[in-house]
Amino acid sequence: MRRRGLAIVVLIVAQFMDLVDSTITNVALPSIQKSLKTTAAQLEWTMAGYMLAFAVLLVTGGRLGDIFGRKKVFMAGVTGFALASLACSMAHSGDVLVASRLAQGAFAGIMVPQVLSSVQVLYNQEERAKIYGLIGAISALGSVVGLILGGWMVTSNAFGEGWRSIFLVNVPVGVLLLIAAAIFVPNSKAEHPLKLDGLGVVLAAGTVFLVEFPLIEGRLAHWAWWIWAMLIASPFACALFVRQQSAKMRRDGSPLLPMPLFANRGFSSGLVVQTLFWMANGGYMLTLGYFMQTGLGYSPLRTGLTLLGMTAGAMVVTPAGDPLAKKFGKWVIFLGGLIQAAAFVWVISTIAGHTHGGDIQWNLIYPLALSGVGMVLLIVPLMDEALATVEASGAGAASGTFNTFQQVGFSLGVAVAGVIFFGRAGSHPTADSLRHAVTEALWMTVGAFALAGIVALLLPNHRSQKAARAHEPSDAAVTAGAR
Numbered sequence: 001m002r003r004r005g006l007a008i009v010v011l012i013v014a015q016f017m018d019l020v021d022s023t024i025t026n027v028a029l030p031s032i033q034k035s036l037k038t039t040a041a042q043l044e045w046t047m048a049g050y051m052l053a054f055a056v057l058l059v060t061g062g063r064l065g066d067i068f069g070r071k072k073v074f075m076a077g078v079t080g081f082a083l084a085s086l087a088c089s090m091a092h093s094g095d096v097l098v099a100s101r102l103a104q105g106a107f108a109g110i111m112v113p114q115v116l117s118s119v120q121v122l123y124n125q126e127e128r129a130k131i132y133g134l135i136g137a138i139s140a141l142g143s144v145v146g147l148i149l150g151g152w153m154v155t156s157n158a159f160g161e162g163w164r165s166i167f168l169v170n171v172p173v174g175v176l177l178l179i180a181a182a183i184f185v186p187n188s189k190a191e192h193p194l195k196l197d198g199l200g201v202v203l204a205a206g207t208v209f210l211v212e213f214p215l216i217e218g219r220l221a222h223w224a225w226w227i228w229a230m231l232i233a234s235p236f237a238c239a240l241f242v243r244q245q246s247a248k249m250r251r252d253g254s255p256l257l258p259m260p261l262f263a264n265r266g267f268s269s270g271l272v273v274q275t276l277f278w279m280a281n282g283g284y285m286l287t288l289g290y291f292m293q294t295g296l297g298y299s300p301l302r303t304g305l306t307l308l309g310m311t312a313g314a315m316v317v318t319p320a321g322d323p324l325a326k327k328f329g330k331w332v333i334f335l336g337g338l339i340q341a342a343a344f345v346w347v348i349s350t351i352a353g354h355t356h357g358g359d360i361q362w363n364l365i366y367p368l369a370l371s372g373v374g375m376v377l378l379i380v381p382l383m384d385e386a387l388a389t390v391e392a393s394g395a396g397a398a399s400g401t402f403n404t405f406q407q408v409g410f411s412l413g414v415a416v417a418g419v420i421f422f423g424r425a426g427s428h429p430t431a432d433s434l435r436h437a438v439t440e441a442l443w444m445t446v447g448a449f450a451l452a453g454i455v456a457l458l459l460p461n462h463r464s465q466k467a468a469r470a471h472e473p474s475d476a477a478v479t480a481g482a483r
Contacts, residue, residue: 003184004122004123006180006184007118007122007184007185007186008118008119008122008123008131010177010180010181010184010185011074011114011115011118011119011185012115012134012135012138013173013177014074014077014078014111014112014115014177015112015115015135015138015142016138016142016145017081017170017173017174017177018054018081018108018111018112018142019138019142019143019146020142020143020145020146020149021050021085021104021108021146021167021170022050022051022054022142022143022146023142023143023146023147023150023285024146024147024149024150024166025046025047025050025101025150025166026047026146026147026150026285026286026289026307027147027150027151027154027289027293027300027301027303027304027307028150028154028163028166028300029043029046029047029286029289029290029293030290030293030294030300031154031162031163031300032046032097032163035162035163036091036092036093036094036097037094038094038097039094039220040219040220040418040422041216041217041219041220041418041422042094042095042097042098043094043286043290043418044216044286044414044415044418044422045098045101045102045216046094046097046098046101047282047285047286047411047414048212048216048282048410048411048412048414048415049098049101049102049105049411050101050102050104050105050108051105051282051407051408051410051411051414052102052105052205052208052209052212052407052408052411053101053102053103053104053105053106053108053109054105054106054108054109054112054407055109055208055404055405055406055407055408055411056106056109056201056204056205056208057105057106057109057110057201058109058112058113058400058403058404058407059113059256059257059400059401059404060109060110060196060197060201060256061073061077061109061110061111061112061113061114062113062114062117062400063193063194063195063196063254064110064196065113065114065117065189066117066189066190066193066194067189067190067193067196068189069187069188069189070114070117070118070121070185070186070187070188070189071114071181071185071186071187071188072187073110073111073114074111074114074118074181074185075178075181075182076107076110077107077108077109077110077111077112077114078107078111078174078177078178078181079107079174079178080103080106080107080110080111081104081107081108081111081170081174082170082171082173082174082175082178084100084101084103084104084106084107085100085104085167085168085170085171085174086167086168086170086171087099087100087103088100088101088104088164088167089161089164089165089167089168089171090164113400115135116135117188118185118186118188119131119132119135121186121188122186144308144311147303147304147307147308148301148304148305148308149166150166150300150304151299151300151301151302151303151304151305152300152301152304153165153166153169154166154300154301155299155300155301155302156301194253194254195252195254196254197248197254197255197256199244199248200241200244200245200248200255200256200257201256203237203240203241203244204241204256204257206237206241207234207237207238207241208408208411208412210230210231210233210234210237211231211234211412211415212411212412212415213230214227214228214230214231215415215416215418215419216415216418216419218419219419219422219423242259245257245259246259257401257404258397258398258401261390261397261398261401264389264390265389265458265459265460266385266386266387266388266389266390266459266460267386267387267389267390267398269386269455269456269458269459270382270383270385270386270387270402270459271386271401271402271405272452272455273333273337273378273382273386273452273455273456273459274382274386274402274405274406274409275405275406275408275409275412276409276448276449276451276452276455277337277378277379277382277409277448277449277452278405278406278407278408278409278410278413279409279410279412279413279416279444279448280340280344280413280444280445280446280448280449280452281409281410281413281445282409282410282411282412282413282414282417283413283414283416283417283441283442283444283445283448284344284417284442284445285413285414286413286414286417286418286421287417287418287421287437287438287441287442288307288347288438288442289303289307290421290438291351291434291435291437291438292306294429294434295431295434295435295438296360298361302361306361306364306365306368307368309364309365309366309368309369309372310368310369310371310372310375311372312365312369312372313368313369313370313371313372313373313375314372314373314375314376315372316369316372316373317372317373317376317377318376318380321376321377321380321381322380322381324377324381325377325380325381325384325385326381329381329385329459329461330381330385330456330457330459330461332377332378332380332381333377333378333381333382333385333452333453333456333459334453334454334456334457335374335377335453336374336375336376336377336378336379336453337374337378337449337450337451337452337453337454337456338374338449338450338453339370339371339373339374339377340371340374340375340378340449340453341374341446341447341449341450341453342370342374343367343368343370343371343373343374344367344371344442344445344446344449345446346366346367346370347364347367347368347371347442348439348442348443348446350363350364350367351364351435351438351439351442352435352439354435355435374449378452378453378456382456383399383402385456385459386398386402386459387399388460389460413444413445413448416444417441417442417444417445418441420437420440420441420444421437421438421440421441422437423437424436424437424440424441425437
């Protein structure tokens with residue numbers, strides 16, 4: 001029992017490390033740009049590249065663990081993650097940093113899926129709910145710690161390494177995880193694992209690349225003809241991917257994505273909400289964090305503390321999130337999307353009105369706190385509502401697909417907001433051009449949040465259907481009454 005507890009601690013710490021690294025760079029971007037003389041596109045790839053590589057390998061990482069043993073694949077992922085982190089800390093150019101971040105995200109995609117898979121093995125069905133709740137709490141904490149830890153390490157010049165310390169810290173943590181995993185984590189396998197889908201991975205990555213690369217690099221390439229050719233080719237690549245996935249499903253039932261589930265209205269609608277929600281998050285995490293430091297002169301730590309206003313709002317409403325979701329279902333998601341959209345209209349208004357000096361930190365914290373309220377209302381019921389009409393046998397695949405689209409949505413948000421923000425700021429940004437740039441880019445966040453809420457209304461009314469069925473007499477009752 002004690003050994004099992006130590007194993008889950010090791011696995012959760014690894015997932016925590018990934019979550020911290022997904023946000024820790026947000027407050028370090030201006031310092032990285034100043035140190036490495038990076039382009040705006042390289043800054044975007046530093047954030048989006050990690051998420052994109054993670055998304056592409058998430059499902060495959062889980063299958064590798066099922067086939068070769070979760071402990072072995074977990075340790076391979078931790079090793080690669082630590083080495084990629086070391087490469088990030090030693091990067092001497094923007095290109096090297098981007099390549100290292102892509103590798104870091106890829107190894108995270110191999111490492112993280114072993115956590116939930118191992119929970120299935122280590123705990124019985126009655127025990128898993130508490131562990132999943134713990135993992136959920138740690139996930140929320142990881143994002144917060146990333147902002148604060150990154151801000152503190154860059155501002156205090158931790159270990160004399162500045163922004164490099166945010167990556168270097170992963171190396172000793174990775175070594176400790178490897179030692180602990182070798183001792184405590186069991187090497188379980190699936191009895192009947194799904195086959196790998198290498199071609200599906202290539203086609204999926206190619207499809208997203210054909211969208212994100214032109215968006216991120218288009219401005220520097222002066223929107224050359226080949227940029228537009230890539231964008232035009234992206235829907236054809238997507239169609240090829242769908243066709244290959246359908247054929248893979250018919251052939252051996254192990255496609256990268258569970259294509260039959262996309263015919264389920266609840267699942268498909270929920271997936272769109274998920275993607276839009278994370279697009280909005282990716283957009284503001286890039287632009288608002290960058291603007292606070294370059295436009296307002298905030299330190300990385302102060303930037304992280306300001307963005308924590310969102311966490312404060314989320315904590316206040318979290319106890320009511322689940323009861324409201326159970327009672328009102330998709331209407332809570334709808335309200336959450338609109339609240340977040342309204343909150344960022346407030347943020348835009350606050351920044352746009354900041355033309356005569358003075359500090360606006362507290363003026364930003366209030367709308368960010370309101371956005372945190374909306375975030376809880378949207379995200380708490382989303383998975384349950386979207387998967388309510390999915391058969392239990394497909395719940396695991398559906399959940400994995402949701403996590404994949406979360407990462408893709410975030411990286412797309414970074415790409416789209418980056419086009420607007422850096423295009424408007426110009427090659428030699430001033431305080432005024434940065435203010436106009438961030439307000440224009442944040443309208444993408446507003447639109448994505450609002451659309452996420454509206455699309456939630458397409459989710460099926462399964463709660464009312466359940467209530468109606470609960471009030472209908474059963475066949476046994478009807479038979480008894482007839483007698």
